[in-house]
Amino acid sequence: MxxxxxxxxxxxxxxxxxxxxxxxxxxxxxxxxxxxxxxxxxxxxxxxxxxxxxxxxxxxxxxxxxxxxxxxxxxxxxxxxxxSSKKQRVALLASLESHCLVDILHRWHTGELHCDIPCIIGNHPQLKQFADWYKVPFHWVDFKTLGKEAAFKQIEVLLDEYKIDLTVLARFMQILPDSLCKKLAGKVINIHHSFLPSFAGAKPYQQAYERGVKLIGATCHYVTSDLDEGPIIEQSVKRISHSDSATDMVRKGKDCEVNALAHGVRYHLEDRVIIHHNKTVVFA
Amino acid sequence: MxxxxxxxxxxxxxxxxxxxxxxxxxxxxxxxxxxxxxxxxxxxxxxxxxxxxxxxxxxxxxxxxxxxxxxxxxxxxxxxxxxSSKKQRVALLASLESHCLVDILHRWHTGELHCDIPCIIGNHPQLKQFADWYKVPFHWVDFKTLGKEAAFKQIEVLLDEYKIDLTVLARFMQILPDSLCKKLAGKVINIHHSFLPSFAGAKPYQQAYERGVKLIGATCHYVTSDLDEGPIIEQSVKRISHSDSATDMVRKGKDCEVNALAHGVRYHLEDRVIIHHNKTVVFA
Amino acid sequence: MxxxxxxxxxxxxxxxxxxxxxxxxxxxxxxxxxxxxxxxxxxxxxxxxxxxxxxxxxxxxxxxxxxxxxxxxxxxxxxxxxxSSKKQRVALLASLESHCLVDILHRWHTGELHCDIPCIIGNHPQLKQFADWYKVPFHWVDFKTLGKEAAFKQIEVLLDEYKIDLTVLARFMQILPDSLCKKLAGKVINIHHSFLPSFAGAKPYQQAYERGVKLIGATCHYVTSDLDEGPIIEQSVKRISHSDSATDMVRKGKDCEVNALAHGVRYHLEDRVIIHHNKTVVFA
Amino acid sequence: MxxxxxxxxxxxxxxxxxxxxxxxxxxxxxxxxxxxxxxxxxxxxxxxxxxxxxxxxxxxxxxxxxxxxxxxxxxxxxxxxxxSSKKQRVALLASLESHCLVDILHRWHTGELHCDIPCIIGNHPQLKQFADWYKVPFHWVDFKTLGKEAAFKQIEVLLDEYKIDLTVLARFMQILPDSLCKKLAGKVINIHHSFLPSFAGAKPYQQAYERGVKLIGATCHYVTSDLDEGPIIEQSVKRISHSDSATDMVRKGKDCEVNALAHGVRYHLEDRVIIHHNKTVVFA
Structure with a gap:
C-alpha cells in the first residue's frame, strides 16, 4: 500500500x-x-x-x-x-448475528480494511468469542440490566476512552439516542437489511416477503436522528423468487449486508465518501 | 417453437x-x-x-x-x-415515451413474444408512426377533449371489440379507473419506473435523486385498484452514483423498464405467472 | 431445518x-x-x-x-x-489465502452449511490458527520436504481416515494427481479465480488485466484430471474498469471466489447438483 | 444537452x-x-x-x-x-439479425445517441425495411454475387463517400479484411456474442452450452486484424442454468449484445474511450 x-x-x-x-x-x-x-x-x-x-x-x-x-x-x-498511515480507530457494535462482525474482522485481519479496531461492544455477550480470537477487547453492555439510557451512556464513555473515529453498527439491534447521533454525526455507519427506502423499520424480510418483491437488498448508511433516513453510502441487492423460503431470504440478505457494509466501511476509511446534505458523493 | x-x-x-x-x-x-x-x-x-x-x-x-x-x-x-398455438391478443397502451412500446413491438416482430397485437392505443397521437410501421391499427383516445371518464369508456370499448386478452401499459400515463381494474383483473400489466415499493407514485427518478439511493429500478406488475400495489412479476435494477445526472438516471431507468416489462409480458404470455393473493409465482 | x-x-x-x-x-x-x-x-x-x-x-x-x-x-x-440429518464429512484444503477457508468455516459455524468438518489440511502451516478457533484438527502436509507424490499420498490417507465425503479446495495451490482425481470423481470441489474458460491456468488476474476485460470472476467446479476443465457448478462476476489496480482486482476477485464457492458447496451438500457428462444440472 | x-x-x-x-x-x-x-x-x-x-x-x-x-x-x-454539436457520422453494418440494428436506431431516434446515421449497409437485403422507416439510405452489398474482395471494396467506397467517422458492426457476419481494419483503426466497433476471451470465433452459444458455463455474455470491442482480439469497451453478462434451452440462451444473449453495444457506441460517441495498446480507458 x-x-x-x-x-x-x-x-x-x-x-x-x-x-x-x-x-x-x-x-x-x-x-x-x-x-x-x-x-x-x-x-x-x-x-x-x-x-x-x-x-x-x-x-x-x-x-x-x-x-x-x-x-x-x-x-x-x-x-x-x-x-494514509494514520489508521482510524474503529469500534464495532454488534448483537447476536455474527456475519457482519466476522466479515469486517476478517477483512481487517487480512489488511483489506486499513484501520485499528481497539474494541468491540455487544449488547449480548455471545460474540465475545470472535473478539477473543482476533484479540480485540470485548465489552458487554447489558441493556436489560442497565436500561437503555445508562447503557448508551456506557457506550459513549467507551467510544471516548478508546478515542474512536468511526463506529460501525454491524447488525447492532439498538437505536442510538438522538444526542449520540448528533455528537457522532458522519462517524457512525449502519447496515440496514433492506434496500431502503423500501421496508424501513423492523422485519424487512417479512415485509419483503409479504409484498412479493423480486429483489431483496441491504443498505449501508450514516446514522442520523431520523431512523433509516441517513445518507446512503452503498446498496446491494439479490434476486429472489417465490421459491425462496424465509431461510433463503435471510441467507441471501446476509450476503447483501456483508457486501454493502464492507464496501461502505472501506470507502469511509479511505476517505472516499463526502456527505452532502442527506446524500453522499462516493469516489469509489 | x-x-x-x-x-x-x-x-x-x-x-x-x-x-x-x-x-x-x-x-x-x-x-x-x-x-x-x-x-x-x-x-x-x-x-x-x-x-x-x-x-x-x-x-x-x-x-x-x-x-x-x-x-x-x-x-x-x-x-x-x-x-401454445392459440396466440393471446395483446393491446399496447402508451403515451409519449416510445422505448417500451418499440421494444415490445420488436420482440413481437422477431417472434420472441408469441402473441397477436391487434391494436395500439395512445392518449397522444405521436406514437402512431411506430404502429404504422408494424402495421398495427393505432387509436388515439384524446383524454383532453373527451375527459377521463369518456376516454376510458372508449378504451374499454376498443378492448372489447378487439377481444383483447392482455392489456400492456407501456408507459401509459393515465390511471385506470377502479371498474376497469376489476373487470380486467390479472389481465393488465404495467411498468412502473421505480423498484417498488420505493418511490411509488409520481416522479420516481426525482424521488430517487433526492433520497440519494445507489440503485434505481423498474417494476413490472399487474394493475389493481390500489395504485402501484398490484402483484409484482419482475423487477430490474441498475447501479447509479453521484455522477449520474438526471438524464443518466432516465436513460438507465429506461433500460430497466424495457427489461422488466419484456420479461413480465413474456412470462404472462407463456402462462408462467400464477397470481396468489397479492403476489406471484413465476415459473421463469 | x-x-x-x-x-x-x-x-x-x-x-x-x-x-x-x-x-x-x-x-x-x-x-x-x-x-x-x-x-x-x-x-x-x-x-x-x-x-x-x-x-x-x-x-x-x-x-x-x-x-x-x-x-x-x-x-x-x-x-x-x-x-438430511446425516451430515456429509467435508475436508477443507487450503494454502496461504484465508478468505475462502474462513468464509466456509463461518457459514458452517452458523449452520448455513449443514455438514461436519472433521479436518483441515494445509500445504503451509499458517492457516492453522483459524482451524484452532473453530476447533477443527489441522494437518500441515509439507510439500516442500515430502515431495509432491508423498504429500498427496499423505493427504489421501487423511481423507480415508477421516472418512471424507467431500473435499473442498479452498484456494489450495496444488494440482491433484490424476489418480486422486479419478478416485474422488464428483467429490472434490475447486474454486478457480477466473470466469472459466477464460484465463484458465495460472495468474488469471494478470491475464485479465492484460486482456483488458471489463468483468472478472470466479468459477466453482468439480475437479477432474483435465485441469480447470471439470463440470462447472457456479460462476460469479464483478465489473472492473481501467481504474481498478491489481489490488482492487484481487479484492473483487476474492469476493467472487467466496461467493461462488459458498454456493457451490451448499448446492453439493444439499444434493442439488447432478453431474451429466462434463456439465451440471443444479436445482438451485 | x-x-x-x-x-x-x-x-x-x-x-x-x-x-x-x-x-x-x-x-x-x-x-x-x-x-x-x-x-x-x-x-x-x-x-x-x-x-x-x-x-x-x-x-x-x-x-x-x-x-x-x-x-x-x-x-x-x-x-x-x-x-459536442458536431455529430459524428455513423454507418451501421448488419446482416439478418435485427436486434442490435433496431436498438441503435431507436436510441438514435430518441436522442440518446447523439450522432448522424447517413447509411446502413447490409450483406443481405432483409433489414432494409427498418432503414426505410428511419429514413436512412440502405445499401445492399451482395457478397454472394460480388465475392468478398469486391464486396468489401464497395463498402469501403460507401464509407468514404458518406464520410463515415464510426462504423458499427451490428451483428455483421463478415470478417473485415486486414487492410480495412488498419485503415479504420479505432473507428470500427463490433459486438461479439460471448464474454471474450471465452468462446471467441464462431457459434459462441453452442460453445457455451457444451462447456456448461453458468453465465453467458457479449463483448463490445474495437475491430483489429486479430479477430475477436481488439480492445474491449464493454461487456455484459446474464445468468443461465441447465434449464435454459438454446432458444433461451440466444434470447438472453441478444439482450446482452444490445446492452453492451449501446453502451460501447455511446461511450465512443461521447469521446469517453481512449485506446491504449490493446486496452481501453473508459471514462463512463
Missing amino acids: HHTFRLIIDCPDQVGLVAGVSQFLADHNASILEASHHTDLQTGRFFMRHEISTDSINLSYDRFIEEFTPLANHFQMEWKLTD | HHTFRLIIDCPDQVGLVAGVSQFLADHNASILEASHHTDLQTGRFFMRHEISTDSINLSYDRFIEEFTPLANHFQMEWKLTD | HHTFRLIIDCPDQVGLVAGVSQFLADHNASILEASHHTDLQTGRFFMRHEISTDSINLSYDRFIEEFTPLANHFQMEWKLTD | HHTFRLIIDCPDQVGLVAGVSQFLADHNASILEASHHTDLQTGRFFMRHEISTDSINLSYDRFIEEFTPLANHFQMEWKLTD
Whole structure:
C-alpha cells in the first residue's frame, strides 16, 4: 500500500479552483495517484479527492496544512488532509448475528480494511468469542440490566476512552439516542437489511416477503436522528423468487449486508465518501 | 417453437396430487417438456405448470379438458389448459415515451413474444408512426377533449371489440379507473419506473435523486385498484452514483423498464405467472 | 431445518416416469417440500430431485431403498436417497489465502452449511490458527520436504481416515494427481479465480488485466484430471474498469471466489447438483 | 444537452500536467462539467477527459486548438478537442439479425445517441425495411454475387463517400479484411456474442452450452486484424442454468449484445474511450 496524503475538498464551484489546487500540488512536486472530481450542477457544489504519494511531495503533513490554508480560505473550502498511515480507530457494535462482525474482522485481519479496531461492544455477550480470537477487547453492555439510557451512556464513555473515529453498527439491534447521533454525526455507519427506502423499520424480510418483491437488498448508511433516513453510502441487492423460503431470504440478505457494509466501511476509511446534505458523493 | 399444451394448476397441497396429475398425463402418453412445482409452505397452497408436447399426447384440447375435469374437481383445483398455438391478443397502451412500446413491438416482430397485437392505443397521437410501421391499427383516445371518464369508456370499448386478452401499459400515463381494474383483473400489466415499493407514485427518478439511493429500478406488475400495489412479476435494477445526472438516471431507468416489462409480458404470455393473493409465482 | 429424505434421479426420459415416482411417494404418504425436474431435450436424459418430509412418509430410509429399487430398475435409474440429518464429512484444503477457508468455516459455524468438518489440511502451516478457533484438527502436509507424490499420498490417507465425503479446495495451490482425481470423481470441489474458460491456468488476474476485460470472476467446479476443465457448478462476476489496480482486482476477485464457492458447496451438500457428462444440472 | 468542448489527453505522467491544463482552462474562464483522470501506474501513462461548457469559455474551437498546442507539445500529449454539436457520422453494418440494428436506431431516434446515421449497409437485403422507416439510405452489398474482395471494396467506397467517422458492426457476419481494419483503426466497433476471451470465433452459444458455463455474455470491442482480439469497451453478462434451452440462451444473449453495444457506441460517441495498446480507458 502506498503511503499517501488524501486531500478532500468540498466547496462552491468556481473557475480557477482546480487550477489553483493542481498548481499548489505541482509546486510541491506532488505525484497524484488518484484524482476524482464531481460538480453537482443542481447545487453548484464542487467535490474533489486527491491521493498524493508522500514519496513525491516536498511537504510534511503539518506544512501542507499550513501552506494550503490560504488557498482553502480563498475558495471557501471545507477540506481535510488525511495521512494514509494514520489508521482510524474503529469500534464495532454488534448483537447476536455474527456475519457482519466476522466479515469486517476478517477483512481487517487480512489488511483489506486499513484501520485499528481497539474494541468491540455487544449488547449480548455471545460474540465475545470472535473478539477473543482476533484479540480485540470485548465489552458487554447489558441493556436489560442497565436500561437503555445508562447503557448508551456506557457506550459513549467507551467510544471516548478508546478515542474512536468511526463506529460501525454491524447488525447492532439498538437505536442510538438522538444526542449520540448528533455528537457522532458522519462517524457512525449502519447496515440496514433492506434496500431502503423500501421496508424501513423492523422485519424487512417479512415485509419483503409479504409484498412479493423480486429483489431483496441491504443498505449501508450514516446514522442520523431520523431512523433509516441517513445518507446512503452503498446498496446491494439479490434476486429472489417465490421459491425462496424465509431461510433463503435471510441467507441471501446476509450476503447483501456483508457486501454493502464492507464496501461502505472501506470507502469511509479511505476517505472516499463526502456527505452532502442527506446524500453522499462516493469516489469509489 | 414446440406446439404444446400448458396445464396450470393452483390448489390446496395434498398427498397424491402430483401422482394423480402425472398418472393422468402418462396414461395419455404425454411427453413433458417442462414441469415446475411450488408449494407455499405458509399457506399450504400448491402450484404446478406442465408444458406438454401435443405431438405426444393422445388427447385433443377439448378432450383433455373433459377428461381432466373430474381429477381437477377431486383436488379442488383452480386450473387452466392453454394451447401454445392459440396466440393471446395483446393491446399496447402508451403515451409519449416510445422505448417500451418499440421494444415490445420488436420482440413481437422477431417472434420472441408469441402473441397477436391487434391494436395500439395512445392518449397522444405521436406514437402512431411506430404502429404504422408494424402495421398495427393505432387509436388515439384524446383524454383532453373527451375527459377521463369518456376516454376510458372508449378504451374499454376498443378492448372489447378487439377481444383483447392482455392489456400492456407501456408507459401509459393515465390511471385506470377502479371498474376497469376489476373487470380486467390479472389481465393488465404495467411498468412502473421505480423498484417498488420505493418511490411509488409520481416522479420516481426525482424521488430517487433526492433520497440519494445507489440503485434505481423498474417494476413490472399487474394493475389493481390500489395504485402501484398490484402483484409484482419482475423487477430490474441498475447501479447509479453521484455522477449520474438526471438524464443518466432516465436513460438507465429506461433500460430497466424495457427489461422488466419484456420479461413480465413474456412470462404472462407463456402462462408462467400464477397470481396468489397479492403476489406471484413465476415459473421463469 | 426440516428433516427430509432427498431422492435424486437421473435416467432416460420416459413416459410414465414422473407418474411412477409420484405414485410411489403418494402411496407412502410423502409430503413433498420441493420438487424439481429437468429434461435435457438434446440427450433425452431426465433429472429429478425431491425433498420429502420424513414426518410424513411411512417408510424408514432402509425400507425406502428396498421398496423403491424395483421401480428404479424398471426405469433404468441412476439414483440415490440421502437423509438430511446425516451430515456429509467435508475436508477443507487450503494454502496461504484465508478468505475462502474462513468464509466456509463461518457459514458452517452458523449452520448455513449443514455438514461436519472433521479436518483441515494445509500445504503451509499458517492457516492453522483459524482451524484452532473453530476447533477443527489441522494437518500441515509439507510439500516442500515430502515431495509432491508423498504429500498427496499423505493427504489421501487423511481423507480415508477421516472418512471424507467431500473435499473442498479452498484456494489450495496444488494440482491433484490424476489418480486422486479419478478416485474422488464428483467429490472434490475447486474454486478457480477466473470466469472459466477464460484465463484458465495460472495468474488469471494478470491475464485479465492484460486482456483488458471489463468483468472478472470466479468459477466453482468439480475437479477432474483435465485441469480447470471439470463440470462447472457456479460462476460469479464483478465489473472492473481501467481504474481498478491489481489490488482492487484481487479484492473483487476474492469476493467472487467466496461467493461462488459458498454456493457451490451448499448446492453439493444439499444434493442439488447432478453431474451429466462434463456439465451440471443444479436445482438451485 | 449542454453544448461542450471535450478535451481528451493521453501523455506521459508528469508533475505539473494537471496544473498546466487546469490553469489554461481557468485562464479562459472554462466551466468544467465533467473531469476524469487516470494514471496507469504500470506504464506511467496519464489520461484525462474534460467536458467544458462552451457558454463559459472565451475561446472558439479553432482558437482553443491554436492556443492549447504549445502546452500540448510541451507535455508530449496525444490529444484532441471535439465539439459536442458536431455529430459524428455513423454507418451501421448488419446482416439478418435485427436486434442490435433496431436498438441503435431507436436510441438514435430518441436522442440518446447523439450522432448522424447517413447509411446502413447490409450483406443481405432483409433489414432494409427498418432503414426505410428511419429514413436512412440502405445499401445492399451482395457478397454472394460480388465475392468478398469486391464486396468489401464497395463498402469501403460507401464509407468514404458518406464520410463515415464510426462504423458499427451490428451483428455483421463478415470478417473485415486486414487492410480495412488498419485503415479504420479505432473507428470500427463490433459486438461479439460471448464474454471474450471465452468462446471467441464462431457459434459462441453452442460453445457455451457444451462447456456448461453458468453465465453467458457479449463483448463490445474495437475491430483489429486479430479477430475477436481488439480492445474491449464493454461487456455484459446474464445468468443461465441447465434449464435454459438454446432458444433461451440466444434470447438472453441478444439482450446482452444490445446492452453492451449501446453502451460501447455511446461511450465512443461521447469521446469517453481512449485506446491504449490493446486496452481501453473508459471514462463512463
